[in-house]
Amino acid sequence: MGVLSEKIVADIKALLSRYPSKQAVTLPALHMVQDELRCVPLEAIREIADLLDLAPSEVHDTMSFYGIFRDEQHKLGKTRLWVCRGLACAIRGGEDTLATLCDKLHVKPGGTTPDGQITVEFAECIGVCEGAPAVLIDDRGRPDVTPDKVDGLLAELRR
Amino acid sequence: MADFEPVLLRRILKNASPSLEAYRGDGGYKALEKALNTMTPQQVTQAVIDSKLRGRGGAGFPTGVKWTFLPKGHPGPIYLCINADESEPCTFNNRILMDQDPHQVIEGIILSSYAIGATTAYYYVRYEYGDATRATQKAIDECYAAGLLGKNIAGKQGFNLDIFVHRGAGAYICGEETGLIESLEGKRAWPRIKPPFPAVEGAFRKPTIVNNVETMACITHIVERGADWFRSIGVPPDPNNPRDNGSTGPKLFCISGHVNKPGVVELPMGLTVRDLLEKHGGGIWEGKKAKGAIPGGVSMGVIPDTEFDMRLDFNGPAKYGCLGLGTAAVTYFDQDTSIVDVLYNICRFFEHESCGQCTPCREGTGWMHKIVDRIRKGQGRYDDLKILEEVGDQIGITPGTTICGLADGAGWPVKLAVRKFRSEFESYIKNGKKTHSLTLVGAH
Numbered sequence: 001m002g003v004l005s006e007k008i009v010a011d012i013k014a015l016l017s018r019y020p021s022k023q024a025v026t027l028p029a030l031h032m033v034q035d036e037l038r039c040v041p042l043e044a045i046r047e048i049a050d051l052l053d054l055a056p057s058e059v060h061d062t063m064s065f066y067g068i069f070r071d072e073q074h075k076l077g078k079t080r081l082w083v084c085r086g087l088a089c090a091i092r093g094g095e096d097t098l099a100t101l102c103d104k105l106h107v108k109p110g111g112t113t114p115d116g117q118i119t120v121e122f123a124e125c126i127g128v129c130e131g132a133p134a135v136l137i138d139d140r141g142r143p144d145v146t147p148d149k150v151d152g153l154l155a156e157l158r159r
Numbered sequence: 160m161a162d163f164e165p166v167l168l169r170r171i172l173k174n175a176s177p178s179l180e181a182y183r184g185d186g187g188y189k190a191l192e193k194a195l196n197t198m199t200p201q202q203v204t205q206a207v208i209d210s211k212l213r214g215r216g217g218a219g220f221p222t223g224v225k226w227t228f229l230p231k232g233h234p235g236p237i238y239l240c241i242n243a244d245e246s247e248p249c250t251f252n253n254r255i256l257m258d259q260d261p262h263q264v265i266e267g268i269i270l271s272s273y274a275i276g277a278t279t280a281y282y283y284v285r286y287e288y289g290d291a292t293r294a295t296q297k298a299i300d301e302c303y304a305a306g307l308l309g310k311n312i313a314g315k316q317g318f319n320l321d322i323f324v325h326r327g328a329g330a331y332i333c334g335e336e337t338g339l340i341e342s343l344e345g346k347r348a349w350p351r352i353k354p355p356f357p358a359v360e361g362a363f364r365k366p367t368i369v370n371n372v373e374t375m376a377c378i379t380h381i382v383e384r385g386a387d388w389f390r391s392i393g394v395p396p397d398p399n400n401p402r403d404n405g406s407t408g409p410k411l412f413c414i415s416g417h418v419n420k421p422g423v424v425e426l427p428m429g430l431t432v433r434d435l436l437e438k439h440g441g442g443i444w445e446g447k448k449a450k451g452a453i454p455g456g457v458s459m460g461v462i463p464d465t466e467f468d469m470r471l472d473f474n475g476p477a478k479y480g481c482l483g484l485g486t487a488a489v490t491y492f493d494q495d496t497s498i499v500d501v502l503y504n505i506c507r508f509f510e511h512e513s514c515g516q517c518t519p520c521r522e523g524t525g526w527m528h529k530i531v532d533r534i535r536k537g538q539g540r541y542d543d544l545k546i547l548e549e550v551g552d553q554i555g556i557t558p559g560t561t562i563c564g565l566a567d568g569a570g571w572p573v574k575l576a577v578r579k580f581r582s583e584f585e586s587y588i589k590n591g592k593k594t595h596s597l598t599l600v601g602a603h
Contacts, residue, residue, distance in 0.1 A: 018323045020236075020363045026345030027328055031286075052345075065347035065514075066328035068286055082287075086248040087457055087504050088415035088490050124331065124508055125248035126287045129415035129488075130422045139289025 002047045008032050012051050022052040026062050030069055038076040040069050077112040077119040079157050082136040083145075086125025093146055094133035098122055100147040104154060118157060163392070165425040166409045167376050171259045177294055179301040182262040188307065190383035191266055194273060195315045198382075203274035207378060209386035211396060211407040215252075216242055216334070216371030217456065217485050218564075219473045221404050222378075226275050228358035229366050238367040239277040240357075241268060241375060242339055243284040243291075246331040247456035248508060250488040252411035252423050253372035257284070257291035260376075261298035265322065267375030269302075269312065270382050272320045275368055280320065283339050285327045296324050331512035335563045336369035337361075338514065349516045350563035377408055393427040394472045406472035406484075413488035414440040417447070417496070428484075429475075433467035436491055447493040451580070455485025457505045458568025460575040461498070480578070482571045497594045498580040499587055502573065503531045509569035520566035523554040527573050539588035544581065548574050 004012075012029045016022060029048045033040050040063060042056075049056040063069045070076050083089075083098040098109065101120050105113050112119040128134035131143020137157070145153060165172060175181055182188070194203055208223030229237060241264075245253040256264055268280050282299075284292045299322050302308040312318045330348050332338040337351035340362045361367025381389050389408045396405035406428035412435060415421045419441030426439070432452055436442060443449045449464040454471070460481035462469060469479050476484055492501060506528040513524045527550055530543050551574030554560055555567030577584060586592055 018321075020365075021344060023345035024343060024363075027326065027342065031326060031328070062346055066330055068329040085504070086508070087453065087501065088249045088421075090504050091416055091490075091492055091496060091501070123287070123329075124511060125246065125250075127245055127251040127254050127285075129249050129251050129413065129490075132415060132421065136287055136289075139286060139292075141287075141290065 003037070003041055003043045004033065004047045005036065008036060009047075009051065012048070023054055023058070025052055026054070026059055027066075030059075030063055034069055034076070038070070038078075039072050039074065041072045074110075075112070075116075078117050080119045080121065080136075080138050081157070082121050082123035082126060083109075084124075084126045084128065084132070084134050084136070085122045086129070088125070088129035089132040089134055092132040096147045097133050097135070097145050097150060100150045101154075104150060118154070163409075163425075163427055166380050167256065167263070167373070167411060168423070168425045170263070171255065175260070177259055177261055177298065179262060179298065179305060182260070186383075187262055188266055188313075190379050191269055191307070191313060194270055194382050195313055195318065200274045200276060203270060203382060206381055206386045207274070210377075210381045210389035211404050212374065212377050212381060212389065213404055213406070213473060214371055215373035215377065215410070215486075217247065217458075217483070219484060222370060222374055225358065225370075226271075226368060228356060229275055229368065230359065233276070233366055235276065236279060236365050237275055237277045238362045238365055239268065239272050239275060239280040240336070240339060240343065240362060240367055240369040241280060241282040241372060242334060242336065242369050243282060243288065243295075243372050244327050244331075244333040244339060245288070245372070245486075246285055246334050246512075247458065247486045247488065248505075249415050249453060249490040250413055250456050250486040252413050252486070252488070254288050254291050255423050256372055256376055256411075257288065257295050259294075261291075261295045262302075263379055264372055264375045265295075265298055265302060267378035268322060269307065269320060270378050271368070271370065271375060273318060277368070278319050278321070280322045281343055281362065282322055282324045283327060283333065283343055284324060285333070286329050292324060292326060299324065330514070331508075332514040332563075332565060335565065338563065339369060340367065347514070349514055350565075352562055373411055380409075394429040394470075394474075403474070406474070410487055412439070412471065413486070414491075415488065416452075416490035417444050417449075417493040418442065418491050419444050428472035428487075429470050431467060432462070432469045432471060432489060435471060435489055436467070440489075440491065443491060443493050445493070447495065449491050450494045450496055451492060451498070453488075453490040453572070454481050455483065456488045456568075457490075457508065457572055458565075459483055459485040460571045461501065461579065462575070463579050466579075480575055482567060497535070498576055498583050499531065499535045500594050502576045503528075503535050505572045506531045506569075509565070513565060513569065517561040517563075517566065519554040519560040520569065523550045523566065524569045526550055527569070531573075534584065534587050535594045537587065537591040537593040539584070541588060543588065544577050544584055547577050551577075
């Protein structure tokens with residue numbers, strides 16, 4: 001038994017017809033695995049490689065290029081909270097928001113709370129500049145998260 | 160001159176529903192009907208050439224001309240890639256289009272595919288745009304159900320098209336068109352050496368056109384209203400310069416930073432940085448004065464407020480030494496902002512996002528980040544400004560030391576900031592001034 005669920009295997013296979021090469025399914029497959037397992041274990045890399053007729057090192061090469069994927073040692077919490085540190089957010093207090101979040105949760109950027117609930121990270125510009133300072137909650141943008149709104153946001157995430 | 164009436168934002172400004180039904184109710188997919196019933200693919204391409212539309216992704220290359228680089232009579236497949244990896248800091252116009260009026264973009268994609276003979280379009284969306292991705296996928300699903308995608312589209316025998324949304328994974332370099340192609344193919348997004356250009360050999364080694372989201376939305380309106388209409392907006396080409404393509408058509412401008420009204424506005428190109436701030440951005444916040452601005456995404460450079468007469472069109476920014484119009488995303492900062500902090504933020508970004516393929520960029524962006532960091536910590540050296548300018552001048556495709564333009568964009572704000580705000584940098588170095596306005600958390 002592998003680490004990929006039957007559903008993920010079926011979903012990966014279903015995407016093969018969209019592209020002229022199997023390798024093109026690498027990113028979608030990595031996303032599916034990380035969405036379900038909150039990380040991409042080495043065993044999953046081997047299984048993806050098997051499905052796509054690649055060497056595991058090829059899948060790992062792609063995965064390690066993109067900052068978004070986590071290995072088993074750096075598993076994501078239930079919610080991934082990205083705080084934008086792009087210019088538009090930074091000059092409107094984005095870094096203060098990040099500092100406040102890290103202080104309240106006792107984690108460094110990139111870290112996860114011990115209860116596995118929240119991972120805090122910095123993000124390069126997330127494209128919500130009209131609502132600076134902004135954060136991403138997993139992949140949904142949230143505008144106007146000034147330091148004074150951090151408590152409310154955390155309460156909401158922990159509900 | 161009468162007030163310009165928004166076209167790209169027309170439905171968004173009235174909070175129209177993004178559904179297919181509502182889009183059709185507003186006259187949507189009329190352009191597609193018109194093209195399929197009355198125009199050949201060559202006529203669509205000719206209309207785009209005549210419109211003088213220049214790509215909205217940053218480089219401003221004439222879209223119709225790009226299409227003509229495809230080999231003639233190619234047996235296919237030909238691919239269209241939609242570049243929705245909008246990652247240039249301070250830029251968010253594509254997100255708004257995809258999120259709130261996805262069919263306008265999809266209609267442009269179908270029209271463009273018809274023109275260039277593509278039967279598959281890959282819609283490459285940056286991962287961070289989750290809501291926009293879902294809105295786009297929903298709109299695509301509606302199109303399949305309504306016969307606007309798939310086989311024999313809208314009853315046109317033999318016109319087939321599939322659009323597949325492909326999510327990125329958080330890398331700025333995927334906005335470079337060959338980086339995007341590599342990423343789409345499932346590899347690290349290392350830009351390719353050109354030539355061959357994608358139109359000759361692109362995705363999966365087949366002829367490929369890569370176009371921006373806003374460019375696609377423009378295509379919809381060019382087909383619907385005609386090239387003459389499009390060309391009548393903005394700045395016409397300079398008749399004395401045969402190489403100038405002008406700055407035609409409606410354009411989305413992103414306004415951000417220390418302004419009262421951040422947001423996206425649609426205007427003809429050619430207005431000044433000052434007008435954009437005062438007439439559309441609500442002026443600088445807290446009653447303060449402006450100190451400067453980033454004219455088109457951070458890679459285009461930086462200007463002081465004394466240069467706010469700069470015109471925002473494809474030729475204007477270069478007259479002030481900037482790299483170009485870029486994404487037309489203008490970020491203003493107030494009088495109390497430290498230029499060293501601003502530059503530090505920009506340098507940190509580029510070091511983080513350099514893909515690492517070319518040594519001058521990989522190392523140069525790191526050097527610039529380190530040097531600006533020590534200046535802001537009061538540990539700058541007298542040679543530092545010279546080194547910054549040297550590195551800024553020597554990395555990129557302009558001097559010919561890198562494969563793609565990321566390094567040009569990394570070096571440009573550095574050399575412009577040092578040249579245009581030299582006394583402030585010198586005051587840090589001479590007096591050991593430090594900056595605390597930005598917290599250091601996350602700076603690693």
